[in-house]
Amino acid sequence: MNDLIKIILAVIPATILVFLAGLALGAELYPKIKIIFSDILSLFGWAGKRVRKYSVEQEYQGTINSIIQDYNKNFENPILPNCKIEWVTAENQRNILKRRSNHLFEL
16 A cells, blocks of 8 residues: 555656646647647538638637737736637627727727
């Protein structure tokens, strides 16, 4: 039983360190992974409009967020927020355009 406890106590910290390293690496590579994911989805564009829209969304979000992360590295506090694509539809056209026009010149 003591040997089992020693093994568990030796493995748990290593597992936590690997998990934290994976999180740090994932946060750094997340925008690049989104671009790769969009390339893979573009192969399945024949499946329908939603797949094509999602592919385009991931490609632009990944590219823009990668640029934003590179820019924000130079500052202590991030200046630019991450990008989120909002598709304009007939139902939300007025709300999005009105909301965006109010914030057009704000930084």
